[in-house]
Amino acid sequence: MSKDPFDIFKEGLQDYHPKEIPSWLSWEENAEAIQAALPNPNSKKRRPFWLFLCLLLMGFVGLGSVYLLTSKRSSQEKANTPEVNEHPSSLSLPSTVESSKDQPIEDEATEENISLGSSPLSSPPVLLTLLPDDRVGEKSASISPSSPVETTNFIPTLQPLSVEAPFLLAPTGNIIPVKPWHTSIDLPNTQYWSLHLSGGATIFQPNYVLSSPEQDPASFEEELIGWSAALRMSRVLKSRLSLSTGVEIQRLRYLFKLDESFQVNLFRPNTPDTILINRTRRDTSIIFTDTIPGTRRILARQYNSHFRIAIPLLIGYQLTTPKWTQTLRAGPQFQLYRNSQGYTIIEEEGMVNIGKREAEEVGIILGLQAEYESGIEIAADWMILTQIGIQKSLGKWAYETEAGLSQKPLILYGRIGIGKRF
Amino acid sequence: MITNNIIKACLEGKPSAQKVLYAHFLGYLYGICRRFSIKEQEIKDLMQEIYIEIFSSLSKFDPDKGDIKYWIKSIAIHKILNYQRKKGLEWVDRASLPESTSYLPSVNEKYDAEYLLQLISFLPDGYRTVFNLSVVDGYSHKEIGQLLNISESSSRSQLSRAKKLLQEKLLSMKT
Numbered sequence: 001m002s003k004d005p006f007d008i009f010k011e012g013l014q015d016y017h018p019k020e021i022p023s024w025l026s027w028e029e030n031a032e033a034i035q036a037a038l039p040n041p042n043s044k045k046r047r048p049f050w051l052f053l054c055l056l057l058m059g060f061v062g063l064g065s066v067y068l069l070t071s072k073r074s075s076q077e078k079a080n081t082p083e084v085n086e087h088p089s090s091l092s093l094p095s096t097v098e099s100s101k102d103q104p105i106e107d108e109a110t111e112e113n114i115s116l117g118s119s120p121l122s123s124p125p126v127l128l129t130l131l132p133d134d135r136v137g138e139k140s141a142s143i144s145p146s147s148p149v150e151t152t153n154f155i156p157t158l159q160p161l162s163v164e165a166p167f168l169l170a171p172t173g174n175i176i177p178v179k180p181w182h183t184s185i186d187l188p189n190t191q192y193w194s195l196h197l198s199g200g201a202t203i204f205q206p207n208y209v210l211s212s213p214e215q216d217p218a219s220f221e222e223e224l225i226g227w228s229a230a231l232r233m234s235r236v237l238k239s240r241l242s243l244s245t246g247v248e249i250q251r252l253r254y255l256f257k258l259d260e261s262f263q264v265n266l267f268r269p270n271t272p273d274t275i276l277i278n279r280t281r282r283d284t285s286i287i288f289t290d291t292i293p294g295t296r297r298i299l300a301r302q303y304n305s306h307f308r309i310a311i312p313l314l315i316g317y318q319l320t321t322p323k324w325t326q327t328l329r330a331g332p333q334f335q336l337y338r339n340s341q342g343y344t345i346i347e348e349e350g351m352v353n354i355g356k357r358e359a360e361e362v363g364i365i366l367g368l369q370a371e372y373e374s375g376i377e378i379a380a381d382w383m384i385l386t387q388i389g390i391q392k393s394l395g396k397w398a399y400e401t402e403a404g405l406s407q408k409p410l411i412l413y414g415r416i417g418i419g420k421r422f
Numbered sequence: 423m424i425t426n427n428i429i430k431a432c433l434e435g436k437p438s439a440q441k442v443l444y445a446h447f448l449g450y451l452y453g454i455c456r457r458f459s460i461k462e463q464e465i466k467d468l469m470q471e472i473y474i475e476i477f478s479s480l481s482k483f484d485p486d487k488g489d490i491k492y493w494i495k496s497i498a499i500h501k502i503l504n505y506q507r508k509k510g511l512e513w514v515d516r517a518s519l520p521e522s523t524s525y526l527p528s529v530n531e532k533y534d535a536e537y538l539l540q541l542i543s544f545l546p547d548g549y550r551t552v553f554n555l556s557v558v559d560g561y562s563h564k565e566i567g568q569l570l571n572i573s574e575s576s577s578r579s580q581l582s583r584a585k586k587l588l589q590e591k592l593l594s595m596k597t
Contacts, residue, residue: 021448
């Protein structure tokens with residue numbers, strides 16, 4: 001195989017190290033500038049904090065809801081518990097029971113002892129009365145309102161008698177009324193309107209689409225938090241489905257990792273030694289170099305600013321308890337966006353020249369949205385609520401950077417607010 | 423030799439480790455900048471950008487996928503191409519291409535690297551970039567097309583013209 005004559009360039013240059021390296025490239029000359037631009041390795045990203053905050057919020061809401069529900073149910077149980085929960089001293093223990101205490105416990109449930117003679121669905125509730133010494137797993141019970149029946153059947157109280165059984169025996173011997181599961185969620189049987197107003201944080205992932213895949217897209221992306229607010233009107237139907245629409249506003253501003261080193265030499269006329277117009281933001285690295293006498297050089301980063309107004313059309317499914325409402329919603333949304341960009345550059349090498357370019361673009365694209373909402377009633381028809389959701393743009397934002405990047409952003413949000421039923 | 427310990431210390435932001443890594447690749451990266459004919463007064467800032475990118479994305483480096491040297495080289499090349507894109511590459515019109523040449527460098531001849539650099543520096547920007555990427559760095563025309571946002575055929579023709587120009591230059595220097 002013949003060798004390409006131009007391989008001499010490969011052999012000669014692929015590991016080329018110049019014999020002399022200028023002193024201005026030494027570490028001492030450049031360390032400060034490099035380290036100033038590096039992110040602090042000890043600083044944590046904001047996203048975990050944001051997620052942590054949302055999870056914490058949801059945890060509070062969830063726990064609060066569980067507490068409210070259980071406390072209400074307990075109070076209902078107390079009110080409904082018949083007097084037979086107290087061990088009546090007047091009850092006497094049949095002799096047949098006493099004699100049966102020493103018998104071995106049969107740990108099995110038979111059809112006979114589970115049903116207690118008839119199906120709870122087809123017969124009126126049976127009042128089960130216990131005698132003072134009744135304990136879990138022991139035999140004997142009396143049944144009313146029919147004439148007391150002495151039975152030697154074993155009653156396995158730790159197993160459900162049946163799903164619809166009206167009572168269970170507690171280990172203490174108390175009788176606990178059991179509410180059938182399908183009535184433990186009190187669904188409103190009416191249709192109603194609700195209005196929600198909420199606000200909170202939003203996190204924006206640009207998701208660059210590279211028209212020329214020159215670099216790992218991740219290296220361009222920098223998520224930033226903005227704010228978000230929503231006003232939403234919902235119509236809840238009997239079927240627990242709901243239809244929602246409204247207006248959502250989001251404002252985000254982020255900086256490019258790419259092109260972070262626009263060099264700007266700035267000075268004021270007549271006072272060339274007093275310069276510095278800092279166009280960077282608080283989280284932007286500033287590197288000072290000194291190549292042009294009488295001027296100071298700063299590195300300014302390009303920024304993008306986004307403002308979005310979205311109109312969602314969402315369909316939801318709602319689970320409602322007396323105090324706690326949970327809703328899952330999803331659907332399309334129409335996004336009206338305005339992107340603006342600004343940066344400052346030096347236009348001509350060696351010339352102190354301020355160049356400022358700004359661009360602004362407005363457009364409409366379609367997106368998808370999914371959301372989980374949890375609300376707790378704090379007063380009649382009023383609730384506080386939390387919303388966690390995700391929005392994905394279906395189309396590319398028309399905006400395209402000089403590097404051939406456009407965006408298909410992914411937006412996460414967490415909001416708290418209030419709701420009112422009508 | 424850059425060890426895993428040095429990389430780890432760089433990730434922790436230790437200046438002493440950063441200095442070791444910086445010094446280790448300084449000559450190599452300076453050589454790449456010169457190969458792409460970056461002007462001396464701009465090399466400092468470009469080198470800073472390259473090192474900032476290296477230290478910022480060091481956590482993405484996977485030693486199992488290859489030598490850190492080639493990972494660093496790819497970062498440097500991307501940065502240089504970004505820089506050139508901002509400046510605007512000088513792409514030569516096909517009409518101004520040289521006709522033909524009869525001289526080919528001998529594979530047995532030994533050329534000094536500085537001499538080769540000097541030869542390359544005579545090339546127009548676009549030719550030099552494609553020549554560097556293809557011949558020296560081993561990128562395919564498809565990859566070059568993607569990197570420079572040009573078609574594969576453009577990359578091929580630029581390389582072909584670059585080679586012809588170099589042949590002419592070599593011939594003129596011989597005679």
